[in-house]
Amino acid sequence: MSEEIQTEYETEGVEKKFMFLNRKAPYGTIYALEMLETVLISAAFDQDVTLVFMDDGVYQLKKGCDTKAVNMKNFSATYKALGDYDISRLFVEKESMDARGLTIDDLVEVIFEDEDDDWAEKPAVHVKSRDEIARLMEEQDVIISA
Amino acid sequence: MAAYEVNGKSIEHDEEGYLEDIGEWSLDLAKIIAKEENLEMTDEHWDVINYLREYYDEYQIAPAVRVLVKAIKKKFGPEKGNNKYLYELFPYGPAKQACKIAGLPKPTGCV
Numbered sequence: 100m101s102e103e104i105q106t107e108y109e110t111e112g113v114e115k116k117f118m119f120l121n122r123k124a125p126y127g128t129i130y131a132l133e134m135l136e137t138v139l140i141s142a143a144f145d146q147d148v149t150l151v152f153m154d155d156g157v158y159q160l161k162k163g164c165d166t167k168a169v170n171m172k173n174f175s176a177t178y179k180a181l182g183d184y185d186i187s188r189l190f191v192e193k194e195s196m197d198a199r200g201l202t203i204d205d206l207v208e209v210i211f212e213d214e215d216d217d218w219a220e221k222p223a224v225h226v227k228s229r230d231e232i233a234r235l236m237e238e239q240d241v242i243i244s245a
Numbered sequence: 246m247a248a249y250e251v252n253g254k255s256i257e258h259d260e261e262g263y264l265e266d267i268g269e270w271s272l273d274l275a276k277i278i279a280k281e282e283n284l285e286m287t288d289e290h291w292d293v294i295n296y297l298r299e300y301y302d303e304y305q306i307a308p309a310v311r312v313l314v315k316a317i318k319k320k321f322g323p324e325k326g327n328n329k330y331l332y333e334l335f336p337y338g339p340a341k342q343a344c345k346i347a348g349l350p351k352p353t354g355c356v
Binding site for chain 2: 139142173177179
C-alpha cells in the first residue's frame, strides 16, 4: 500500500497574536473600513485578535455617526458584529478619549460570549491607558496599523 | 451590464449575479434569482434568507458562514444550526448563494 497521504499543511494550528491599531477617523478616508474588513477576514482563521483605537481612531466606535452628507456607506454598526466573530478585546486609549471629551458611554456596545465562563455575555470594549497599551504591544507577534 | 427582469423592470447585477443596488431587492426578484440558481425554495430556505436580511439590516454586513451557523442554531435549534443542513439548502454555499438571493453583497472574506 502507498504511504498515507499528507493532507495537512504545515501552518495548521499556528496561532499568532495580532493587534490591529486604528488611528484614523472612520469616514473621509478608506483606512478604517479596509482595516475592519481585514479584521473580519482574520477572524475566520482563529487568530488571537486585539483591536486598539487611539488618536482620531476612537471616533470609529462613536455612536450615532451619520454618513449621508459624505456619501459613504455607514459601517459603524458593523463593529457591533465583532462579538459574533469571537473578537473579545477592543481597547480604546484613555488619553485619546480624554483629549476629545469622550467617555465609554459615547461608544457603541460590542458584546461577546465568553467561552470560558459558560458563554456569559460580556462587553468587549474597554478603556486602557497609553502605558497599558504599550505593554500589550510588546506581547504581539504582528501589529497592523492604519 | 447584465440585469434581472422583474415585473417589466430591469435590475442590474454584477458578473456573479449580486445586485448593484441592494435597495432594489424584492420578494419577486428573490424568486427569480433562486430560479436562476436552480433552487426550489421552501420555507426553510426563506428562514435563512430572512435571517440574512435581518442581520444585514442590523450590522451592515453579511455574516460569515461560521457566524450564520451559530445564529441559526440559536434561533432554530441544533438540527438546523449546522453546516450540513445549510449546504443541503444552498449547495453552492450558504453564504455565497443565500446572500445572492437575499440581495446582499458577497460576504467579506468569501472567495
